[in-house]
Amino acid sequence: MIHHAALIPWLDPNVIIHSAGPWALLVVCGIIFAETGLLVGFLLPGDTLLVISGLLTHTSFVFGLDIWWVGLAIAVGAFLGGEVGYLIGHKFGPSVFERKETGLFSMENVRRTNKFFERFGALAVILARFVPIVRTFAPVAAGVGHMNYKKYSLYNAIGALIWGAGLTYFGFVLGYIPPVADFVQKYIDLILLGAVVVTLVPTLYHYIQSTRKARKAAIARGAEAALPTDAEVALDPSVFQRKPSEL
Template structure:
């Protein structure tokens, strides 16, 4: 990875983690996935690329990492993602309101919470599950769900589905890409560019629509 963050903190590089932590690599991967989905600072971690590279890493080592079979590794990652999402919801529910109830606190304004809450009410499962695949959003989505008091049972169910689809699914995707040498080579060398392009294509149109709707809503509120 070629970002400034990785130049300063090499252990954020997925390949570095898997190469240098030996038998503890799986635990380190799970800890990072947990932090990315459960802690506010988690957005700095390389979630998507870490999962794909973990799968490829296991493929290159007879389907194991530190003696742990890939299917166990994938389940451990899925569990870490689920637990992280549960913690994020709890943090949002308990600690979020004092921050978000302020009249004006930038990104954490009450208006943004109201919009996020409306989004969750409208799209429910889709919002929770798809958030897993968008960097930064997957860190804040559980917290926003907690702040918005989304039904816990419903959230927990969708959180579990998202954790399996993303955590287990993307890890196995990386593993099976190993069977296609040309694709595996491209992924190993250009994973960050690929993921960034995917995020831009997915997020930018949605962001533009969101900003337009927000502007229209503000104009409507200002009219007598």
């Protein structure tokens, strides 16, 4: 095993392994859950986090678990997030989307997600996993549109496995490339710091930009602008019944 003097002591891999261990994996799973289960999750860069998680598992065993368990845990987190998102949409209906725009919510994201479903039908549940923002709103949109729950759960499980475990394993495989593995082992502390920056900076930037756009839109429409109607936010159930040949 390669040992090095960490440039940033509290980011030393040994410190992380002994102090965080499996808890670090729970944090990752929590972030993935939030991105796919809560409407504010679109601020989180899930794709990057998954690849980095797999890469770190290969080079430093940072989670204290085998890659198969890491990938499975992340896939479960993604699946549960999708289930919660669906149940929220199913229980509260269109009212989930019928609110004023803020930095954490935009009707444009809802319309974009609905168009995604109109284009791909039920397959959108799987494909949306690979599209930032859409993967956050898709579970809720499916619930609001009352997509068949068993069908949704099946597609949700497939998508969570392909995306959650798949990208994690992809990152793990990258560790087999000698230059990549050597670089990660040598600069693990800077990589972890970079991961934090990559996570926080886009999040703050997106939030600020969304807030500004929401304010401008509110001013343009007027303070008393009408909220979106059910017809504008709820998908027609027939959308989920479309076959690939009909798309």
